[in-house]
Amino acid sequence: MVRDIENIEDIQLMVDSFYAKVRKDDLLGNIFNGVIQDRWPAHLDKMYRFWQTVLLQDHTYYGSPFSPHVKLPVTKKHFERWLQLFSETIEENFTGEKAKEAKWRAEKMAEMFLRKIEYYRDSSAKPLL
Numbered sequence: 001m002v003r004d005i006e007n008i009e010d011i012q013l014m015v016d017s018f019y020a021k022v023r024k025d026d027l028l029g030n031i032f033n034g035v036i037q038d039r040w041p042a043h044l045d046k047m048y049r050f051w052q053t054v055l056l057q058d059h060t061y062y063g064s065p066f067s068p069h070v071k072l073p074v075t076k077k078h079f080e081r082w083l084q085l086f087s088e089t090i091e092e093n094f095t096g097e098k099a100k101e102a103k104w105r106a107e108k109m110a111e112m113f114l115r116k117i118e119y120y121r122d123s124s125a126k127p128l129l
Helices: 008-024 029-036 040-056 076-093 097-122
Strands: none
Touching: 008 029, 008 040, 008 076, 040 097, 076 097
C-alpha cells in the first residue's frame, strides 16, 4: 500500500531504499562508497534524522548539511542522477503532500549544493565549516 510519509519508519524506508540505489549506481556508487566507506550505519542514521527534521518537523538533526559535501568530485550530472534516484524512490514508496515536499526539498538542496560546490571549486574562497 503506497501512502504518504508520516513517521520515522517511513523516513527510514525512504532513506534505506534511496541509498541502496545510490550504493549500486554506476555514476554515484564509487563516490559515496569511497567517502563513507564502512560508516554506512552512521551515515544512514544521520540521514534519518535530517529527513525527520525536514519533513516531520521533529528536530533530531543538528549540523550543517553542506560542509561534508564541499570537496566532493561532483558535477551537474551527478546531481541529476541523485535527483532521479531520489524521485524514483519516492514514487515507488509514497504518494501525497509529504512525498511531494520531499522531492521539492531534494531539488532545492541539489540546486543549492551544486551552486555552492561550483563556487568554492572555482574561487579562492573557503567555506565556513
